[in-house]
Amino acid sequence: MGEDEDLLLAVLNSAPAVGGRITEELHAGAAGEFAVRFGGTGSDAELQHLRLMRQVLQDVIRGAEGTTERLTELLSDISLVPEPSPAGIQWRLEADPPKRLAARAALAWSRFAESTPGRLKACANSDCNLFFIDRSRPGTGRWCSMSTCGNRLKARAHASRQRTSRATDAH
Numbered sequence: 001m002g003e004d005e006d007l008l009l010a011v012l013n014s015a016p017a018v019g020g021r022i023t024e025e026l027h028a029g030a031a032g033e034f035a036v037r038f039g040g041t042g043s044d045a046e047l048q049h050l051r052l053m054r055q056v057l058q059d060v061i062r063g064a065e066g067t068t069e070r071l072t073e074l075l076s077d078i079s080l081v082p083e084p085s086p087a088g089i090q091w092r093l094e095a096d097p098p099k100r101l102a103a104r105a106a107l108a109w110s111r112f113a114e115s116t117p118g119r120l121k122a123c124a125n126s127d128c129n130l131f132f133i134d135r136s137r138p139g140t141g142r143w144c145s146m147s148t149c150g151n152r153l154k155a156r157a158h159a160s161r162q163r164t165s166r167a168t169d170a171h
């Protein structure tokens with residue numbers, strides 16, 4: 001669970017905005033690293049599935065329309081096989097090797113969305129393309145990081161309030 005939660009966040013955050021541009025981290029050069037870290041195959045097909053899954057999971061979290069159909073298609077030929085024991089039932093994922101990591105990321109998202117709804121969020125800074133788990137007690141966290149996005153947006157809001165009040169004073 002913990003590892004797949006890391007996988008989910010790594011997938012979601014593999015297209016960060018750097019200097020206002022989205023950078024692709026799921027490219028061939030990085031595939032090996034991703035595979036070693038999470039036990040994938042490192043193949044081009046795996047990267048492609050991860051990029052597709054990333055897009056749909058990002059859209060789901062942002063509340064976009066039409067994501068159910070896309071998720072259904074991406075998960076169409078994976079299955080979970082029950083492995084009962086006295087300790088309970090383990091569900092073994094069966095998927096083509098290139099689709100395994102993407103499927104694991106989707107399952108991690110699903111478990112998280114069910115157990116802690118609304119806590120996996122997109123950063124409220126529109127110049128940022130990062131996702132984060134809101135661990136604040138009231139669940140009102142808005143930024144991937146207070147020290148970067150949070151303070152930057154607060155400074156911008158403050159500056160615009162000052163401009164507005166100066167404009168009002170001039171009247």
Ligand SMILES: [Zn+2]
Pocket residue numbers: 123124125128129130143144145149
């Ligand atoms: Zn951010």
